[in-house]
Amino acid sequence: MNDQDLRALERQTFRAATDDGLWDVLIAGVFAMFAVAPLLSASMGDFWSSAVFVPIWAAAFLLIRTIRARVVAPRVGTVTFGQDRMRKLKRLNIVLLVVNLLAALLGVIAALGAQLGWLNLGNGSLAYPLGLGLVVVVGFTGAAFVTGIWRYYIYGLMLAIAPLVGEWLWRNDLASHHGFPVVFGVAAGIIFVGGVVRFAVLVNGHPLPPHDLPV
Amino acid sequence: MIVPSTVGTDPLSGIDQVIHAPARLRIVTQLYVVEAVDATFLVNQTGLTWGNLATHLRKLEKHDYVTIEKGYRGRKPNTVISLTQLGREAFRSYRELMQHALGDGS
Numbered sequence: 001m002n003d004q005d006l007r008a009l010e011r012q013t014f015r016a017a018t019d020d021g022l023w024d025v026l027i028a029g030v031f032a033m034f035a036v037a038p039l040l041s042a043s044m045g046d047f048w049s050s051a052v053f054v055p056i057w058a059a060a061f062l063l064i065r066t067i068r069a070r071v072v073a074p075r076v077g078t079v080t081f082g083q084d085r086m087r088k089l090k091r092l093n094i095v096l097l098v099v100n101l102l103a104a105l106l107g108v109i110a111a112l113g114a115q116l117g118w119l120n121l122g123n124g125s126l127a128y129p130l131g132l133g134l135v136v137v138v139g140f141t142g143a144a145f146v147t148g149i150w151r152y153y154i155y156g157l158m159l160a161i162a163p164l165v166g167e168w169l170w171r172n173d174l175a176s177h178h179g180f181p182v183v184f185g186v187a188a189g190i191i192f193v194g195g196v197v198r199f200a201v202l203v204n205g206h207p208l209p210p211h212d213l214p215v
Numbered sequence: 216m217i218v219p220s221t222v223g224t225d226p227l228s229g230i231d232q233v234i235h236a237p238a239r240l241r242i243v244t245q246l247y248v249v250e251a252v253d254a255t256f257l258v259n260q261t262g263l264t265w266g267n268l269a270t271h272l273r274k275l276e277k278h279d280y281v282t283i284e285k286g287y288r289g290r291k292p293n294t295v296i297s298l299t300q301l302g303r304e305a306f307r308s309y310r311e312l313m314q315h316a317l318g319d320g321s
Contacts, residue, residue, distance in 0.1 A: 001244065001310060010248040016260065073288070077256025079249050080297075206259065212292040213254035213283075214269045 010085065011148040017079040019149050020072045020202050022064045024195025028188040029060050031159060035185035038177035075206035092146040096139055103135040129163030129178075136160045155191055162187050227316050233278050234309045238263055239271045243298065243306050246281065251297035253288075272296065280305055 033053045040049035110128070140156025143149075166179025175182045234243050241261045246252065252260075258268055275281040280302030284295045298306070 002314075006244075006248055009244065013245070013248055013260065017256065074255070074291070077253045077259055078288075079253075079256055080251040080295075082248070082250050209255050209258065209265070211265065213265060213272070213294040 010082075013079060014081065014085060015148055017076065017081075018147070019198070020068065020076070021195040021198030021200075022068060022072070024151075024155075024191050024198060026057075026060055026064055027155065028192035028195060029057060031184050031191065032188040035181045035183075035188060038180045071203065074208055075203060088146050092142055095142045099135055099139050099142075103131070106131060126164070126167065129167045132163045133160035151194065155187075158187050158190070159184075227312070230312055231305055231309050233274065233280065234305060236271070238267060239275060240309075242268070242271055242275065243280065243302065246296065246298040247303065247306050251295050254294040254296065257296060275302070278305075 033050060037049045037053070040052070043049075044052065137156050137160045140152050140159065144152035144156065162183040163178070163180070166175065166183040169175035169179035169182060170177070234240055238261070241263075242257065245257065245260050254265075254268065257263075258265060261268065263271070272281060272283060276283055278301075279299055282297050282299055284297075286293050286295060
């Protein structure tokens, strides 16, 4: 057993302890906003149509934590990881934070520029879908690389392509709101179903242990 | 008559028999790559029964290779197991010896 085998075992251990499908459900919830917010913006305005999701995400996050503590942990068990893994996760958090802040900053600059008249990307510009796709790819690739959960690569690719497909649908009069309700609705639905299936398989394969260790 | 010509030069003669048993090797290897695990996780990962796991952990604990801490998760009893420094060093020595004996770095 060489160092590579031990690293592979550590990665497998991390996946076994954390890949319960519940993150997928939360990710689906986040991207569902991209599908629903454009439909709400006419009645609620651009800000509130997105902001209304924040308490929903917070509630979903708390619910997932509770499910993880009451359903997953007693069946799968718990692990305290070493410093290397914790450093990797910290780095991933920093990358995700930087990517999100950068995306938010670019969004604010684009919005201000359009409002004040010094930036005109045009309503049908590919800059928005390409920018959004790039942010999504970077975020999901980082998450997939650190966690070793390969389906995050697929999610990243799917969500990166989604705005471009949406733009195409919108330009061909096949969908409203730049196609966001359709493409992000479908993508969020696929991720949600994937997460629920993963969770169901995990719970089914790990019955509650009958007792604690008789030591 | 078979002459034991390798007696004294057998690289496996000094092998740590506590770790060498397949089930215990599986437990120690699993514990080596993390800080600590609970018994449920160890049962799931090693595929051992609860009774088997308890027996092998007792042996490892007797040699100060693991620490076993009894506690609670909510209201339910929960046992957390971790490798001691001595256990980590023993596993490292075991790996080096095996790599030397097999001569392939595996």
